[in-house]
Amino acid sequence: MDIEKYEEDVPPTRWENIVEFIMFRFRWLFVVPFLLPLSFLFNTVFDIRNRLIHLVNSAPNAHVRKVNYIQEQLKEWNENGRKTKLVNARPGWLTMSFRFPLYKENATKIATDKLFDILELDVERMIIKVEPGVTMGQISRYLIPRGYTLPVLPELDDLTIGGLINGCGVESGSFRHGMFQHICEQFEVVMSSGELRTVGPDPEAKEGNSLFYAIPWSQGTICFLTAATIKIIPCKKYVKLTYKKTSTLNEMCQSLTTDSDRFADNVDFVEALQFDKNKGCIMLGEFSDGPDTDDEVINPIGRWYKKWFYTHVEDLINKRQQSVEYIPLRDYYHRHSRSIFWELRDIVPFGNNIIFRYLMGWLCPPKIAFLKATTPNVLRKLYDRSHVLQDMLIPLENLEECVTLFDEEVEIYPLWLCPFYLKYQPGLMRLKNATSKMYVDVGAYGVTTKKGYHHARTTRVLEKYVISVNGFQMTYADIYMPKAEYAEMFDRTLYDWKRTTEGCLDAFPDIYDKICRNNRR
Numbered sequence: 001m002d003i004e005k006y007e008e009d010v011p012p013t014r015w016e017n018i019v020e021f022i023m024f025r026f027r028w029l030f031v032v033p034f035l036l037p038l039s040f041l042f043n044t045v046f047d048i049r050n051r052l053i054h055l056v057n058s059a060p061n062a063h064v065r066k067v068n069y070i071q072e073q074l075k076e077w078n079e080n081g082r083k084t085k086l087v088n089a090r091p092g093w094l095t096m097s098f099r100f101p102l103y104k105e106n107a108t109k110i111a112t113d114k115l116f117d118i119l120e121l122d123v124e125r126m127i128i129k130v131e132p133g134v135t136m137g138q139i140s141r142y143l144i145p146r147g148y149t150l151p152v153l154p155e156l157d158d159l160t161i162g163g164l165i166n167g168c169g170v171e172s173g174s175f176r177h178g179m180f181q182h183i184c185e186q187f188e189v190v191m192s193s194g195e196l197r198t199v200g201p202d203p204e205a206k207e208g209n210s211l212f213y214a215i216p217w218s219q220g221t222i223c224f225l226t227a228a229t230i231k232i233i234p235c236k237k238y239v240k241l242t243y244k245k246t247s248t249l250n251e252m253c254q255s256l257t258t259d260s261d262r263f264a265d266n267v268d269f270v271e272a273l274q275f276d277k278n279k280g281c282i283m284l285g286e287f288s289d290g291p292d293t294d295d296e297v298i299n300p301i302g303r304w305y306k307k308w309f310y311t312h313v314e315d316l317i318n319k320r321q322q323s324v325e326y327i328p329l330r331d332y333y334h335r336h337s338r339s340i341f342w343e344l345r346d347i348v349p350f351g352n353n354i355i356f357r358y359l360m361g362w363l364c365p366p367k368i369a370f371l372k373a374t375t376p377n378v379l380r381k382l383y384d385r386s387h388v389l390q391d392m393l394i395p396l397e398n399l400e401e402c403v404t405l406f407d408e409e410v411e412i413y414p415l416w417l418c419p420f421y422l423k424y425q426p427g428l429m430r431l432k433n434a435t436s437k438m439y440v441d442v443g444a445y446g447v448t449t450k451k452g453y454h455h456a457r458t459t460r461v462l463e464k465y466v467i468s469v470n471g472f473q474m475t476y477a478d479i480y481m482p483k484a485e486y487a488e489m490f491d492r493t494l495y496d497w498k499r500t501t502e503g504c505l506d507a508f509p510d511i512y513d514k515i516c517r518n519n520r521r
């Protein structure tokens, strides 16, 4: 990436500043009357459609047809001399990232986007088999009423299985179960030759296991995922959530380290929010059947009239050092969906107002894809200049210096802190010192007013720091590091070997060409 180019960014004219300001402040005039009802309608129709499909059990047969179609597409591409690169057909505006992919423009688009159904639930083997387009919202709505859940269920409703496997996923169950890739048992994939394969970590599986380890984080540059078999665990109706205030950064880091004990009996979820340089809150959750006494509170935080979750947490710690609440499980999982973490405060500034919540809250949140598709270019420029979206995955022992660096460079709060257990495994995320250990995702989302902030230069400072502590940067975010540095952060050994031996080099773009800032608009 040519950083020099960004150093010369022309500052906006006064007129541009005024237009940007108006667009930013008054975006709600379009979002509230148009996007909210449209999102609600879309979600309702899609939910009814899913229930019908499940009722008639047509998904497994349709799956075979849809996979055959993908194989035919690939056969035709092979017969035509493998002239173009292959990508997934899912359009850019639907994906959970700020950018639109430019690499899809002249590529052959393979129809994995038609695969969005749940195929099988097997409670004896404790697995669920799903197509890659199935979303987290769909899975939680299906599994929880049946008494099961995914050990790691990332919170935004529209995240897909395909994206979480070929990209990555973490969530508050990750301190015990690892990342999303670590709860997967098997992948059904189609290679560029059109061959259908099932791969898993099991040495007795029909095919070799190395492909299984090469797929996570590969961004769809080795093969097309057509189904995934994922572990499930039994769940209970509520999460007993303990909110613990921390008053210094050091206290946060010490307590989070102690609390992220993956062998603890009574903790199933760990997450923290840092509200400023000093004040933070650690939330420890435990599956529960509900309150034991009448004094204990049930708080259905997912209801339309409830306060946005992160504001509720801040209010609680301003009042008390420690509190406990019982939260319905599905409300807990999607606790950050209604406010899109803290992004909705910029889009609908009065969205958390009590009158708005009671009157219109049931239409919220707007669908991220619809917001993305309708973001005007003027606003994109403003976001480019001052909006930060980064998730840095670093060893938990480095948390204090990392938060200090984020404070010096971007100063965005709340910061999302989510510990996760990183297993030593082959693949792109292979640990350099061969020892599994506790990592933490430090997520910064929002507009910064920090003096000296520059999207490229500041991100480079953060990236260099993350590499220096053997960390990883989430690839949905803007990545400015050069290819060589990418190879330092991620272990490409298995990835390159698989791409060479599986005939991927002429078929798919290189992973770096999919994630680097130049190839995303």
Ligand SMILES: Cc1cc2nc3c(=O)[nH]c(=O)nc-3n(C[C@H](O)[C@H](O)[C@H](O)COP(=O)(O)OP(=O)(O)OC[C@H]3O[C@@H](n4cnc5c(N)ncnc54)[C@H](O)[C@@H]3O)c2cc1C
Binding pocket: 209, 210, 213, 425, 426, 427, 493, 494, 497
């Ligand atoms: C799972 C896997 C399978 C591979 N299979 C082959 C192969 O069949 N032929 C080939 O030429 N190269 C294969 N490679 C690539 C090659 O082993 C690596 O690119 C290179 O040797 C990495 O060396 P290392 O010392 O860094 O890895 P190591 O630290 O030696 O290995 C990393 C991890 O991969 C496992 N592993 C390494 N090699 C294999 C293997 N052959 N089969 C199963 N597990 C293995 C190890 O047990 C360890 O868990 C495989 C790599 C992996 C990770």
Ligand SMILES: NC(=O)C1=CN([C@@H]2O[C@H](COP(=O)(O)OP(=O)(O)OC[C@H]3O[C@@H](n4cnc5c(N)ncnc54)[C@H](OP(=O)(O)O)[C@@H]3O)[C@@H](O)[C@H]2O)C=CC1
Binding pocket: 086, 087, 088, 089, 090, 094, 095, 096, 097, 101, 112, 132, 154, 155, 156, 158, 159, 160, 161, 162, 163, 164, 166, 167, 168, 169, 170, 171, 219, 220, 221, 223, 224, 225, 226, 474, 475, 476, 514
């Ligand atoms: N809590 C969390 O962990 C969160 C994670 N995220 C990030 O968001 C992303 C997921 O968003 P989502 O919109 O679901 O996914 P995307 O459509 O953005 O897909 C992400 C990558 O996976 C590839 N991919 C998707 N499906 C398949 C498939 N069936 N076969 C092969 N490759 C595939 C895509 O390839 P192609 O480029 O060809 O389309 C793309 O490179 C992840 O990268 C994740 O890290 C975001 C928010 C929260």
Ligand SMILES: CC(C)=CCC[C@@H](C)[C@H]1CC[C@@]2(C)C3=C(CC[C@]12C)[C@@]1(C)CC[C@H](O)C(C)(C)[C@@H]1CC3
Binding pocket: 096, 097, 098, 170, 340, 341, 343, 368, 371, 372, 373, 375, 383, 389, 391, 416, 441, 443, 445
């Ligand atoms: C690992 C974790 C928890 C990651 C959370 C990432 C979210 C906060 C990101 C993913 C998609 C994301 C980049 C997005 C946006 C905000 C931050 C999001 C939701 C928004 C809604 C900001 C406003 C923009 O105009 C636009 C609509 C384009 C984007 C869309 C994607």
